[in-house]
Amino acid sequence: MRRAQKDNIYDVILVGGGIMGSATAYHLLKNDHNLKVAVVERDPTYTRAATTLSMANVRIQFSLKENVQISQYAFEALDRFEQEMAVDDERPHIAFRHEGNLFLVDEAGITHARKAFELQKSLSCQVEWWSPKEIMKRFPLYDVSPFSAGTFGPEDGHLDAHAVLMGYKAKAKSLGATFIADEVTAILKTRRMVSGVRLASGSDLISSKIVNCSGAWAAQVAKTAGVEIPVIPVKRQIFALDTKIKPEAPLTLTVLPSGLYFRTEIGNLLLLGKSMDDDPVGFSFTWDDKRFTELLWPELAEFVPAFDTLKVVRGWAGLYAVNTLDHNAILGEWPELEGFYLANGFSGHGLQQGPAVGRYISELILGLDPALDLSAFSPQRILENKPLSEGGIL
Numbered sequence: 001m002r003r004a005q006k007d008n009i010y011d012v013i014l015v016g017g018g019i020m021g022s023a024t025a026y027h028l029l030k031n032d033h034n035l036k037v038a039v040v041e042r043d044p045t046y047t048r049a050a051t052t053l054s055m056a057n058v059r060i061q062f063s064l065k066e067n068v069q070i071s072q073y074a075f076e077a078l079d080r081f082e083q084e085m086a087v088d089d090e091r092p093h094i095a096f097r098h099e100g101n102l103f104l105v106d107e108a109g110i111t112h113a114r115k116a117f118e119l120q121k122s123l124s125c126q127v128e129w130w131s132p133k134e135i136m137k138r139f140p141l142y143d144v145s146p147f148s149a150g151t152f153g154p155e156d157g158h159l160d161a162h163a164v165l166m167g168y169k170a171k172a173k174s175l176g177a178t179f180i181a182d183e184v185t186a187i188l189k190t191r192r193m194v195s196g197v198r199l200a201s202g203s204d205l206i207s208s209k210i211v212n213c214s215g216a217w218a219a220q221v222a223k224t225a226g227v228e229i230p231v232i233p234v235k236r237q238i239f240a241l242d243t244k245i246k247p248e249a250p251l252t253l254t255v256l257p258s259g260l261y262f263r264t265e266i267g268n269l270l271l272l273g274k275s276m277d278d279d280p281v282g283f284s285f286t287w288d289d290k291r292f293t294e295l296l297w298p299e300l301a302e303f304v305p306a307f308d309t310l311k312v313v314r315g316w317a318g319l320y321a322v323n324t325l326d327h328n329a330i331l332g333e334w335p336e337l338e339g340f341y342l343a344n345g346f347s348g349h350g351l352q353q354g355p356a357v358g359r360y361i362s363e364l365i366l367g368l369d370p371a372l373d374l375s376a377f378s379p380q381r382i383l384e385n386k387p388l389s390e391g392g393i394l
């Protein structure tokens with residue numbers, strides 16, 4: 001790659017400095033220390049970034065092979081993260097708690113769950129098939145009578161997402177990345193190639209490689225380059241609950257077939273959420289406790305009768321960057337605009353995909369052979385309107 005010389009010329013510009021922008025910056029510089037890399041992030045406090053508003057869960061339990069492999073790499077990368085991201089004597093503390101993930105399975109979902117379980121087993125993942133009796137033994141507060149089984153990932157768990165983000169950012173900076181607090185208002189291009197970005201502060205930065213890492217704002221950013229991608233911002237809410245009856249041991253992240261999920265949080269609170277069809281589309285961050293009391297509490301109390309008495313302590317809303325084509329990542333160079341790379345559309349599972357995506361995008365940009373083939377997520381499928389299914393392209 002040609003070396004950038006002048007101050008405002010970069011080898012690579014990353015738009016957005018959340019987990020995707022920061023992990024990609026790190027991997028670019030890990031691969032080539034001499035690169036000039038800029039990360040443009042308009043909110044260095046990350047108050048609205050999905051990365052810091054997420055549930056910070058990491059799981060092996062996916063039904064698409066590439067998503068399982070992405071998580072396998074995440075476990076590897078996160079296990080050595082504190083060591084690898086150390087800068088001088090400073091180490092991030094990411095508090096990765098392997099408390100497990102339990103997916104309840106009903107009669108209607110048994111074939112799909114069995115198929116996903118077999119896939120995970122064939123990839124040597126740690127996952128267990130539990131009978132309702134086994135679930136009751138481990139979690140006596142649960143009423144498992146409506147369910148046929150559960151799949152349990154003992155290594156799955158949650159971590160401190162902010163610490164992971166700061167770990168990537170600090171390491172990328174120590175390797176030479178420039179983090180610029182500004183907003184990209186336009187992607188600049190000359191014919192069918194990108195040439196740089198325009199900043200809200202008025203200046204332009206020049207580069208022939210630009211990566212869209214702007215999360216829920218990805219479609220807006222892409223549009224300034226004339227690129228249409230099917231990514232929309234959808235509000236998702238999380239509720240922190242103080243239950244009168246406390247479980248004796250931490251409750252693993254438990255996911256019902258309806259999508260309701262919850263787990264114990266530090267301080268003996270319960271964190272709970274559910275993606276719903278009528279979740280608002282747009283850039284709103286307000287949260288509404290009625291959503292819990294009127295809609296989710298009855299479902300929770302049916303599954304865990306002991307939780308029929310509780311207090312909503314707090315809550316928050318964040319934005320999923322939902323890929324409306326197939327809810328999976330869009331990774332790689334946009335076929336109709338040279339040098340414009342996408343790391344977008346992660347829907348609700350992007351935090352754990354940061355390590356693999358950062359590595360993959362950096363490999364594509366540098367022309368290296370990818371350590372993990374993620375071409376299934378290529379943007380070409382958007383142009384061809386071919387959604388990914390659990391088994392591959394439909």
Ligand SMILES: Cc1cc2nc3c(=O)[nH]c(=O)nc-3n(C[C@H](O)[C@H](O)[C@H](O)COP(=O)(O)OP(=O)(O)OC[C@H]3O[C@@H](n4cnc5c(N)ncnc54)[C@H](O)[C@@H]3O)c2cc1C
Pocket residue numbers: 015016017018019020021040041042043046048049050051052053054055056057058182183184185213214215216217221236237238317318319320321343344346347348349350351352353
């Ligand atoms: C409530 C909730 C729960 C979640 N739970 C999980 C979970 O348990 N596990 C999991 O793996 N994932 C989870 N996710 C998803 C995960 O958080 C995201 O997929 C992931 O963080 C996306 O990272 P990102 O870097 O693409 O986006 P973000 O973290 O949103 O970062 C994008 C950044 O781009 C910046 N930006 C945008 N436009 C511009 C511009 N024009 N100029 C400059 N900067 C710009 C923004 O300020 C932002 O900081 C959850 C998400 C939410 C909302």
